[in-house]
Amino acid sequence: MERIFQKLVLNFTWWVNRKDRFGSNLFEGGFLGLDNIGVFDRSAPLPTGGYLEQADGTAWMALFCQNMLEIGVQLAMAKPAYADMCVKFIEHFLWISSSMMRAGGNVGMWDEEDGFFYDILRLPDGRAQRLKVRSMVGLLPFCAVTVFEGELFEKYPELRRRFHKFLDPRHELTAFIHDPSKPGKAGRRLGAILNETNLRRVLAKMLDENEFLSPYGIRSLSRYHAEHPYVFSIGGQEYRMDYLPAESNTGMFGGNSNWRGPIWMPVNGLIIRALLQYYIYYGDDFRVECPTGSGQRMTLYQIAEELSHRTHNIFLRDKDERRPVYGGTRKFQEDPHWRDLVLFYEYFHGDNGAGLGASHQTGWTGIIARGMHLFATTSAEQTLALGKAAGVTELERSAKGATDGAPRAT
Numbered sequence: 001m002e003r004i005f006q007k008l009v010l011n012f013t014w015w016v017n018r019k020d021r022f023g024s025n026l027f028e029g030g031f032l033g034l035d036n037i038g039v040f041d042r043s044a045p046l047p048t049g050g051y052l053e054q055a056d057g058t059a060w061m062a063l064f065c066q067n068m069l070e071i072g073v074q075l076a077m078a079k080p081a082y083a084d085m086c087v088k089f090i091e092h093f094l095w096i097s098s099s100m101m102r103a104g105g106n107v108g109m110w111d112e113e114d115g116f117f118y119d120i121l122r123l124p125d126g127r128a129q130r131l132k133v134r135s136m137v138g139l140l141p142f143c144a145v146t147v148f149e150g151e152l153f154e155k156y157p158e159l160r161r162r163f164h165k166f167l168d169p170r171h172e173l174t175a176f177i178h179d180p181s182k183p184g185k186a187g188r189r190l191g192a193i194l195n196e197t198n199l200r201r202v203l204a205k206m207l208d209e210n211e212f213l214s215p216y217g218i219r220s221l222s223r224y225h226a227e228h229p230y231v232f233s234i235g236g237q238e239y240r241m242d243y244l245p246a247e248s249n250t251g252m253f254g255g256n257s258n259w260r261g262p263i264w265m266p267v268n269g270l271i272i273r274a275l276l277q278y279y280i281y282y283g284d285d286f287r288v289e290c291p292t293g294s295g296q297r298m299t300l301y302q303i304a305e306e307l308s309h310r311t312h313n314i315f316l317r318d319k320d321e322r323r324p325v326y327g328g329t330r331k332f333q334e335d336p337h338w339r340d341l342v343l344f345y346e347y348f349h350g351d352n353g354a355g356l357g358a359s360h361q362t363g364w365t366g367i368i369a370r371g372m373h374l375f376a377t378t379s380a381e382q383t384l385a386l387g388k389a390a391g392v393t394e395l396e397r398s399a400k401g402a403t404d405g406a407p408r409a410t
Contacts, residue, residue, distance in 0.1 A: 001071060001074065004071075012061075016061075024053075025098075026053040026058050026096075027058045027060075027061050028052055028054060029042075030042050032057055034056065036248060036252070036258075037056070037136060037220065037221075038119060039230065047234055050123040052119050053109065053120040055100070055118060055119050055120075056137040058096060058099070059144045060144075061096055062097050062100070063143060065089045065092045065191075066191050067146075069089040069148075072086040073151060076152060087162055087163065093191055094173045094177075097173075097192075100193055101198075110198070114132070114134075116202065118132050133221075134211065134221070134224055135222065136218075136220045136264075139271065141202075142193075142194060145194075145274050146192075147188050147388060148188065148190070163181075176195070178190055178191075179195070184282060184283070188281050190277075190278075196282075199278065204289070205292075207290045207291055207292045209291045214310070214350050214353075216314045216352075218267070218307065219262070220259045220267070220350070221260045221261045223243055223350070224243075225243040225260075229242045243261050244261045245350030246356055247356060262348055263350055264347045264364075272308055272371060275301070276383065280383065283384055284380075284384070287299055288303070290302070302380070305375050308374075308375055311371065312371070314355075315368065323342070325345065325355040327355070328354075343359045344365035344368070345359055345361060346361040
């Protein structure tokens with residue numbers, strides 16, 4: 001773990017030095033593995049000139065800080081030299097998170113009117129605007145959350161003093177994000193971009209069946225765009241974002257670009273992991289409607305379990321003895337030699353759950369097994385009492401390992 005940590009420090013430093021153009025703690029990651037999630041091809045120069053500040057890339061960096069802090073805490077328990085590194089990543093997380101929530105004259109990623117995060121297009125003449133596409137880009141800041149049990153400050157009380165010495169004169173850092181000094185259940189602390197008010201606003205959109213919530217998990221693009229496509233026009237050319245629950249309708253972005261509606265297991269795993277982190281901190285008193293508008297209020301644990309069950313439904317037989325994963329393929333639905341040989345597809349239809357893309361993507365779709373096991377063997381009471389020891393950490397490892405990796409350059 002120590003050797004890995006050293007290499008990750010180099011990677012983190014590269015991102016800070018090379019992908020934060022003006023030292024504003026907002027990042028331009030480029031491709032990031034989400035293909036056509038954006039209006040423009042992120043691997044190519046923008047048709048407008050200028051550059052993109054990416055909400056997903058910046059959220060990845062916030063989560064990267066949290067992951068490095070988690071590793072650093074474990075190393076510091078045995079080697080005091082790592083305690084200083086923990087402070088470094090706490091400070092980085094606060095700078096990045098507060099920059100995402102920037103309020104005031106400049107255009108920030110957080111849209112107060114919509115209660116959602118968007119990419120920012122910075123134009124050569126200094127103007128800026130949000131690209132108001134409701135996509136997984138705006139949900140990844142929700143995933144940048146981690147609970148801390150307090151071992152670091154307990155072992156090194158002087159670090160608590162250093163932390164407050166850093167934070168006390170900089171109230172602007174926590175003015176619009178969750179206050180990391182505020183204790184939750186069992187005295188836990190929470191690193192999160194979203195404070196309670198904004199968390200509820202993002203959840204309202206994520207859990208809306210007319211937006212992200214599918215019978216089979218969380219869509220990569222809101223269904224809102226089926227009737228309200230996002231259109232950006234410049235130089236006589238039109239750039240569109242339409243809701244496409246299955247395959248892309250264009251050969252652009254390499255021709256294998258399917259982030260405008262389908263369900264992907266890696267990000268669903270990260271969303272479930274995030275819900276459990278929030279639950280360990282807030283407990284049973286924090287409840288929201290699920291689905292939005294249903295009048296049914298759930299704890300964050302119950303919502304995580306519900307999302308997990310929805311992803312399971314892709315593979316399980318329905319009331320008609322058909323598996324949604326096989327769609328209308330009669331051979332796989334009816335032939336006794338095939339019907340029980342379940343394939344782990346690359347991604348899934350946003351409305352009917354049919355498997356799409358590569359048919360043997362066990363690398364990330366295999367996380368479905370971990371979700372099944374977690375909720376079959378751990379109760380809400382155990383999760384709240386034991387915190388990360390209840391198995392949330394293992395789900396996190398599965399989700400992170402299932403993605404294309406940490407932010408990467410084009």
